[in-house]
Amino acid sequence: MTEPVTPTDKTPQGAPATVHDPLAETFPATREGKVLFGIAIAFSTFQLLTAAGLLGLPSQVVRSVHVGFLMLLVFPLLATLRQARPSIRAAAWVLGIIGMGVGLYQFIEYEPLILRAGEPLPIDTVIGVLSLAVLFIATYALMGPALPIICGIFLAYCLWGQYLPSPFNTRGYPFWQVIDHMSFGTEGIYGIPTLVSATYIFLFILFGSFLERAGMIRLFTDVSMGLVGHARGGPAKVAVISSGFMGMISGSGVANVVTVGQFTIPLMKRFGYRAAFAGGVEATASMGGQIMPPVMGAVAFIMAETLGIQYKEVVEAAIIPAILYFASAFWAVHLEAGRTGLMGLPRNQLPSPLNALKERWYLILPLAALVYLLFSGFTPLFAGTIGFAMTALLILGGSVALGLPNYVLRVIFWVFLGLIAGSFFKFGIWIVIAAAAVLVAVNLFVKGGMQTLRDCRDSLAEGAKTALPVGIACAIVGIIVGTMTLTGVANTFGDYIVSIGRSSLILSLILTMITCLILGMGIPTIPNYIITSTIAGPALLALGIPLLVSHMFVFYFGIMADLTPPVALACFAAAPIARESGLKIAMEAIKVAAAGFVIPYMAVYTPALMLQPGGALAASIGFYPAVIYVVFKTALAIALWGIAVIGYFKTHLAWWERILATIASFSLIAAIPISDQIGFALAVLFFGQHLYRARQASQPA
Template sequence: MTNIQQGQAESPAAPELLETGHGEFGTDQMGRILFWIAVAFSAYQIATAAHVLNLPSQVQRAYHVGFLMLLVFPLVVQARDKGRALKALAWALAAAGVAVALYQHIEYKPLLLRAGDPLPLDIVFGVVALVTVFAAAYVLMGPALPIISGAFLAYCLFGEYLPAPLNHRGYDFAQVIDHMAYGTEGIYGIPIYVSATYIFLFILFGSFLERAGMIRLFTDVSLGLVGHARGGAAKVSVISSGLMGTISGSGVANVVTTGQFTIPLMKRFGYRAAFAGGVESTASMGGQIMPPVMGAVAFIMAETLGIEYYEVVKAAIIPALLYFASAFWMVHLEAGKYGLFGLPRSELPSPRAALRRGWYLILPLAVLVYLLFTGYTPLFAGTIGLSLTVLLILGGSVALGLPSQVLRIIFWVGLGVVAASFFRFGIQPILIAAVLLILANVFVDGGRRTLALCRDSLAEGAKTALPVGVACAVVGIIIGTMTLTGVANTFGQFIVSVGETSLFLSLVLTMITCIVLGMGIPTIPNYIITSTIAGPALLELGVPLIVSHMFVFYFGILADLTPPVALACFAAGPIAKESGLKISMEAIKVAAAGFVIPFMAVYTPALMLQDGGPLAEAIGYYPAVAYIVFKTLVAIALWGAAVIGFLRARLAIWERLLAAVAAFTLVAALPITDEIGFALAALFAGVHWYRTRGRAAEPAVERTPE
């Protein structure tokens, strides 16, 4: 067996399967308690999703936040090995968070009856809710998000003293607390509703698939497909991270999972450490716009805009593919520039063998995509996908224990019938089958290991959901401020006033705003903040609704690649053994071509499969789609060549400038700019071909693999 194949046999899948127990929560008594709290959190979420436990929406959201508080504080203190005093404080804050949830449940109906006229005790619990949520966000994610949300909360309380047009009419303390801590406008608004339903379920779905070996499947397939090509190691990173993005809810988590394998592989084959980290960071953040999960933002976007989920996916699919095509193109050029080649096919794993070994892992994902695109709700689709994954994992060890192939086939057919019965009889048949499979696994070889894997997946899913859930809670305060004061109109009017003279300048201003606001903030609150502030302004300038939201979402994600914060890049730093800032500069270079995609979608909505725009009116919808995709590919190719400085050979300075100007004119979409852009592109290609004629593409610098 070759080194690569041996490495794949051992990593990254094997360690995941071996990680059973509560080691990640700590091995002492406190760690064991936190581990089982996490399992209970996941069990509660599954029970509410499957309607085994029916609670009013407000109470369900309150318990979701209560579980978050119960886990966050002790878990952070446990991870940082703090002293007894801080541990006691952590448990006190956790207990306070749970008390708020219980108060919401016990006083549910009275709170509805006295809405807008809170009692002093309501105010006390409201303040406790705000304090615990802010504290949880600070200890889990640092100061950026709490500071931004705190500024909005302060605006509610003191904004009346600001000069016009920033001031508002004024709101007393009780009114602000009532608005933020009760009802569905503040902490318990749409973000936490989506977190308590769709998001947690999909994070759990990804946790089960990852522990079942999905990372190994994606990596093996990627290696087998492109590991032999020029720059194969970096292309493996792009493909595997893109595939992981289909099930992952976090770009940073994607970096630290797939990056553990891809970054050292890229360094081994000659890529600079900073560039290797930049490629992984760029590809992993791109996973946030890759359907079906899209970092769970797709569900919030659909809920916010009041549209079907598949409409969001339809708008995202072409830009996502173009983003990864641009990253693929950039690493191809970098590999050509430095003469970096792949491995012989004989030393790589077979993609067919990988699919034969792990094909069943694709079934839940395929079923999930089918259900989402055929009109079923994300909650229903996520429940089915998760149920099918659990049945496959539990059933796998039972099937292996059967004495003949015929019995195994009968077993799998029967299990498939049970899974399909969900559509007619609901969750009960699946619950019965799951209980029977759990009992069966107790008595078969490897069954207890399988049960441990499922148990650990429940705990790991809850742990992964913590930053997302806490972010959704604290960002609800920003939305609450918008609904209470209408402050978003002030910023929107400024962007609109700029757009009256230049739409392009408005887009640039919005892009900068999204990148600045998105620094250090996870994907979901990032989207919520930027779409709330900047989205309406773009809509007023004539940008289609879903295109305006995708524009701010796109650049909010790219904030994780831009200095000085660059979360994804700093996460890649320890793996690449390089400065996060240097990785960030390389990531911007790799993603440079991708920056053009949202701009082009604004000018030609057909790029996001949306109606409208002069081009579609002039030549028809489908020709417009084909044309804009072709034009975007040309612009990406030109940007890539200009940034890397290589095509068939090293580009001269004037060639790079010519390529950049040609790409810019294709993006601008003003009268005759397309014609100028294509003419300049043809001139660039012709001149470069003529200058390098008679010789094959050659590297500018030779670099020997490590």
């Protein structure tokens, strides 16, 4: 098979400068780069020791040191990767050391800070100001101005809110109290988002980094190619499936675009898909990784911690919507392939999915163990620790197994290694550490062992680098959460939404959606979710929407914000690979991602779509019949929308057929009396007349 087109690094006209992510580059081979590489490994090691419970540090200390490592690494790393002049690099190191110093100050002064809580010393206030200043600078340097400006507005509201008119005015707070609230304790930058970043998120990022290094991307791609590469529009279907698989372990939409998209976008273009459509498919599928169980991106962990529920409850609520989301994207590329006459690849040029699984079946074991533990009620931290430990043992054992003389001995070796990993439940982390130490020693002497050790070392460093934007975003949005707890301003906005919702729930939902999409202009999904859920979540709950459904509502539209213009971060990340304008890609992504816009609204009116109790439908016909009914109705609405957007089903649609399909789709989505009956009737009318017209057109004259 001809090799796919090599993507260019040039950004097309219309893409913003922020498309280029310096963190996507490797650590430079300079002396400074080696120092940063060592800091990254130390960061990951600290997080692993913390997750395993070997350090025994208080939660507040873990959070402060976590943020300190983020500051120490991000400033000099950005300056080095951007090839800044020496004076800028020196300033970056100073800022990084200050940031780490703040974390160490909270470590050293942990008990005294607790004893004088609410009555800080002048030095505490100075340290607090430094921590906030360094955090704002780091966020600006890494993510641009949008998030620092929004968080700065909330911080200013704490300081000068008493000068605003009613009902937005506050009682006024002294400077030292605001700084103490934001910089110390667990209400500001060291709040729940930072706790989740310092525990679950970092661990799962390392988990994904090790699996990617072990060849998980190749496994997913080979399986996807073997399953659907021969079908109509096969290359685009490969993009949807492989990106969905990758989303299961990475949970990062933009990261999926720049990794999986390097293969899938050129492949789609090579077989006839328009560049904008190819980029839109990859962006849509990659962003869907954040709603794909079991990992679901970092937001799911924050959601579970915020709501005080088990992680598996969040996963269960996301299962049906995730399936529908990827089915929608799959359907869109199938229709586009039919419209343009694009066929799949010859079977003899495709990899065998069975051979791919036979060669790398062991890579699925950590993921399977993770799913089992999460659904068995274990905490994400415990499940992630087990998953990571199994992955590390598999990677370290891979080169050892290859050195064994026959297949039987290899199977025995893997079974024995699996028993050791399973003994973690009885003997604790030390049995895994001992096994890992033995494997490291053996790898020093077997063929390929040194490369395996280098891969593990590089995965530690890459994991720490990948965690930088997530960790920094979690820290700075703590200012917004802290503002809510200090001033209670969320109640004002919530009352406004509730007042609208009493007269029209749909208007409240639209207002919340617009808020999510506007905040998503340059803000990652995590802070977007935290801001909107803090403000709008309680208001939607007051309107009778189940708590988990209301949080999933803002979560979904936080994801969609990365696909909608004018920013559309995932689409602009795909732009240099597709060699197309990011805005054109965004317009195609919106068409493909219909489910992402439809599902949240339908779940509000029929919570059974997210396997949640409540709603008139479940009360009238029962819970499980309601689940079946709403899934069928949603699937039909999405199918009709895809047909209307693409303009093709069995044959090309006439203009009036597209209008009919659109009206039928929206009738099924709307939650008003007899809208479902109208939608089903119009759907029957559309399919009946279209199939008849297609049959007539196919008959010879």
